[in-house]
Amino acid sequence: MDYRMLINGEQVSSDRMIGVINPATETVFARVPHASGAQLNQAVAAAKTAQQAWADTPMAERRAKVEALAAAIGEEAGELARLITLEQGKPLPEAQGEVAWSQGYLAHTATLELPDRIIQDDAEFRIETRHKPLGVVAGIIAWNFPLLLCCWKIGPALMAGNAIVLKPAPTTPVTALKLGGICARILPSGLVNIITDANDLGPKLTTHPDVAKIGFTGSSETGKRIMAGAAATMKRVTLEMGGNDPAIVLPDVDVKAAAEKVYGGAFLNAGQVCLAVKRAYVHSDIYEDFCAELAALADQAVVDDGMKQGTTIGPIQNKAQFDKIKGFLEDARASGRIIAGGTPKDGPGYFVRPTIVRDVTDGQKIVDEEQFGPILPVIRFDSIDDVIARANASDYGLGGSVHSGDTAKAAEVAGRIESGTIWVNQQLNIGPHIPMAGFKGSGLGVEQSVEGLAEYTQMQVINVARG
Numbered sequence: 001m002d003y004r005m006l007i008n009g010e011q012v013s014s015d016r017m018i019g020v021i022n023p024a025t026e027t028v029f030a031r032v033p034h035a036s037g038a039q040l041n042q043a044v045a046a047a048k049t050a051q052q053a054w055a056d057t058p059m060a061e062r063r064a065k066v067e068a069l070a071a072a073i074g075e076e077a078g079e080l081a082r083l084i085t086l087e088q089g090k091p092l093p094e095a096q097g098e099v100a101w102s103q104g105y106l107a108h109t110a111t112l113e114l115p116d117r118i119i120q121d122d123a124e125f126r127i128e129t130r131h132k133p134l135g136v137v138a139g140i141i142a143w144n145f146p147l148l149l150c151c152w153k154i155g156p157a158l159m160a161g162n163a164i165v166l167k168p169a170p171t172t173p174v175t176a177l178k179l180g181g182i183c184a185r186i187l188p189s190g191l192v193n194i195i196t197d198a199n200d201l202g203p204k205l206t207t208h209p210d211v212a213k214i215g216f217t218g219s220s221e222t223g224k225r226i227m228a229g230a231a232a233t234m235k236r237v238t239l240e241m242g243g244n245d246p247a248i249v250l251p252d253v254d255v256k257a258a259a260e261k262v263y264g265g266a267f268l269n270a271g272q273v274c275l276a277v278k279r280a281y282v283h284s285d286i287y288e289d290f291c292a293e294l295a296a297l298a299d300q301a302v303v304d305d306g307m308k309q310g311t312t313i314g315p316i317q318n319k320a321q322f323d324k325i326k327g328f329l330e331d332a333r334a335s336g337r338i339i340a341g342g343t344p345k346d347g348p349g350y351f352v353r354p355t356i357v358r359d360v361t362d363g364q365k366i367v368d369e370e371q372f373g374p375i376l377p378v379i380r381f382d383s384i385d386d387v388i389a390r391a392n393a394s395d396y397g398l399g400g401s402v403h404s405g406d407t408a409k410a411a412e413v414a415g416r417i418e419s420g421t422i423w424v425n426q427q428l429n430i431g432p433h434i435p436m437a438g439f440k441g442s443g444l445g446v447e448q449s450v451e452g453l454a455e456y457t458q459m460q461v462i463n464v465a466r467g
Contacts, residue, residue: 002031003173005196006180007039008046009189014039018198020174023089023315023322024305024349030087032173035195037204043165043193044210047136050190051163055133059159063110065187066158070106072182073099073151080147083175085306088146089314089350090269092306102151105448108432109155112453119461126464131457133161134236135212138205140226141176142218143169143317144272150176152447153215154183154192160456162213166194167205169218171318202226209233213456216240217274220396220441227444238445238455240274241438243398244370246391247277247427248413250384251285252405258425259293261403263376265427267301267354270313271374272321274442275399275421275428279367280378281387287380291339291358294378298340298354305349315350316373322350325373328366329355332375336360341374362390370396384413392418397439401427 004011014035019028035043054062073080077099084095114131121127139153150166157164168176173196180194195201202222206214206229213236216226223239230237247262266277282290306314316322322344332338332355341355354374360366366377381387391400401423404410414422420437423429430436435451437443446452 001029003033003177004180005033005035005039005177006184006192006194007043008193009184011181011184012039018170018196020087021171021318022086023317024307024351026348026350030174032177032196035197035201037201040165040195040201040204040208043195044136044205044208046190047163047165047193048210050188051133051135051161054158054163054188054191055161057161059113062159062161066106066110066155068186069154069183070103070110072186073103073106073179076178076182077103080175080178082307083178084147085314087172087174088143089317090306091311091314094269094314095306098145098148102148105148105151105432106155109159109453112159112450114160114450114454114457124465124467126462126466128462130460130462131160131454132460134456134458135162136210137162137164137213137215137456138208138211139164139166140202140206140214140216140218141166141168143172144269144274146172146175147179149217150179152217156453156456157215158187158191159453162456163191164193165205165211166192167201168194168196170197170199203229206230206235207232211235213237215456223443236455238447239443240436240447241398241441241443242370242372242396243274243276243419243438243442244278244368244394244396245275245399245401245419246417247280247401247403248387248391248417249280249282249286249290250402250404250406250410250413251283253286253403254405255286255289256293258403259290259297261425261427262401263294263297265401266376267298267313267374268428270316270352271354271376272317272372273428275430277376277401277427278370280376281381281391282378284380284382287378291356291378294356294376295340298356301354303345303351303353313354313374316352317350319350321373322352325352325371325375328369328371328373328375331365332357332360332377335364335366336377362393368394388413388416395441398442399423
């Protein structure tokens with residue numbers, strides 16, 4: 001089936017089409033346009049024109065439009081979930097969860113406000129701060145959550161009074177274009193534009209003189225290039241990038257319960273989650289039992305096409321990442337002992353069984369680098385001070401967790417971890433009301449909540465002399 005882009009309220013095609021592969025079958029299931037440079041310019045120009053009227057639109061009307069978009073996503077939830085699974089690979093229940101999450105995120109974002117703040121109001125001065133729209137936002141989307149990440153950019157951009165040009169990942173563009181059709185029915189023409197490419201138009205979009213801000217979710221390498229390209233025109237950037245999130249498991253846990261939490265945090269979406277557990281540090285007193293529990297959970301996984309009932313782990317999303325994961329498996333085999341999984345599944349599709357590798361340590365590729373796939377290295381530790389230092393010895397700092405029967409002790413350890421989010425006795429508890437930020441190479445700026453909304457505005461100070 002062929003899908004169309006959204007430019008200035010119209011769904012349009014192009015002279016060149018790109019096949020979209022279902023990672024479970026390695027076959028093309030849809031075609032999308034490859035935008036030309038002229039179409040990119042048209043999208044930015046349309047956004048620039050639409051933004052001028054949108055900035056003057058009362059907040060109540062902005063809120064109503066974003067709420068209507070959220071409701072429309074709910075009305076088309078079944079088809080959106082199906083498309084997510086077909087192009088991204090995740091099991092259908094996870095795709096349904098992504099749709100519900102997207103709807104809820106937009107609905108919550110529509111409730112947020114950035115009120116003026118009075119700094120001084122006396123006989124001499126009235127001084128207040130306001131939040132002004134930036135203009136045109138470029139949203140660049142990763143392939144692991146093809147609908148949710150679109151909504152993470154659209155929601156705050158529109159509520160702040162901006163217009164947006166979205167560029168989804170080339171391997172998962174279909175759900176975004178389906179969303180474009182929904183936007184065309186609900187939003188003013190040009191307010192949201194969605195273009196697709198073969199991963200070649202990003203630099204033209206991020207350096208475009210009429211783009212005021214870039215909201216990016218993806219790899220750290222790409223994020224650094226975006227930041228460098230934005231410097232020439234001083235564009236604002238919000239960069240949500242990679243992670244190598246540690247889970248620290250203290251010896252006083254319920255081993256079975258803690259293993260289930262760590263496993264779930266590591267293998268959601270086949271490990272293709274920026275905030276997934278990427279390395280588990282387990283105290284020596286429980287190391288053997290904990291490894292055995294993780295291996296048992298991995299062995300129970302049903303690895304198959306996400307459209308099949310009962311599937312718990314879908315495929316790796318694309319061949320390039322699949323090949324990268326196979327390299328990590330080779331390193332795991334050489335560096336430690338694989339006690340579950342460890343091999344790609346025979347037949348078509350980019351399938352890898354959830355893999356547990358033990359007896360590895362810091363300094364090895366499988367521990368130091370972000371796998372972004374269904375592999376979990378388990379590292380032994382004895383000293384809390386030592387494990388904190390090892391957890392922090394990373395260029396990343398997105399998320400992490402501490403597990404203990406003593407919540408206060410775990411919270412104290414959590415406060416010493418250099419990451420934007422640290423969970424205690426839980427994993428992946430994020431929401432639209434909770435700010436999400438990264439330390440070090442994991443990002444710049446904030447997503448979600450009021451703090452995330454503020455990222456899409458320029459603060460202005462009005463300073464009135466009364467004397």
